[in-house]
Amino acid sequence: MYDFKPAAPLSAAELYRELLGAADALTAGEPDGVANMANVAALLWEFLPDLNWAGFYRVAPAKTGNGEEELVLGPFVGRPACIRIPFGTGVCGTAAKSRATQLVADVHAFPGHIACDAASQSELVVPVLRDGALVAVIDLDSPRPERFTEEDATGIEALAALLSDRI
Ligand code: SME
Numbered sequence: 001m002y003d004f005k006p007a008a009p010l011s012a013a014e015l016y017r018e019l020l021g022a023a024d025a026l027t028a029g030e031p032d033g034v035a036n037m038a039n040v041a042a043l044l045w046e047f048l049p050d051l052n053w054a055g056f057y058r059v060a061p062a063k064t065g066n067g068e069e070e071l072v073l074g075p076f077v078g079r080p081a082c083i084r085i086p087f088g089t090g091v092c093g094t095a096a097k098s099r100a101t102q103l104v105a106d107v108h109a110f111p112g113h114i115a116c117d118a119a120s121q122s123e124l125v126v127p128v129l130r131d132g133a134l135v136a137v138i139d140l141d142s143p144r145p146e147r148f149t150e151e152d153a154t155g156i157e158a159l160a161a162l163l164s165d166r167i
Helices: 012-027 033-047 090-100 152-163
Strands: 053-061 071-080 082-084 103-104 124-131 133-142
Touching: 012 033, 012 152, 033 053, 033 071, 033 133, 033 152, 053 090, 071 090, 071 133, 082 090, 090 103, 090 124, 090 133, 103 152, 124 152, 133 152
Parallel strands: none
Antiparallel strands: 053 071, 053 133, 071 082, 103 124, 124 133
16 A cells, blocks of 8 residues: 655645655556556645646547547546547647646636636646657646646646656
């Protein structure tokens, strides 16, 4: 049994150091990307306070079969969520299209935000790249406005780099 959970209140830097260590330990040597994403979603949920959704959207062929790609729901913790998101739509689709982290203090002010859970107030979405190609995004939602900071963005970007060839 794993007991990966911060033992005491930690600074953001310490929290992300522990989170990355736990993610590394859980995913090292495991080639199954779904298992790794599932465990990392659970870790994010355990480590980070004030979340109502934590998980992955993966890059996959569009359902229409038009040869394009879109985001498809991956392992997560939280309420059931929208399954497919076109590149360029909402916070996740914007992160996917731009390949840039989206730190959104108020989701209601974000054009095209997709409200999977009406409780969500702020959001952080970080692209996961492998050899320069987008493979997934990590999505965190919070019921608290302005929940995410630059330290969270930096920490989740480090997690995305760690997972690059493990999901
Ligand atoms: N709010 C996201 C959609 C995904 S859910 O938050 C899980 C967005 O606007 O892309």
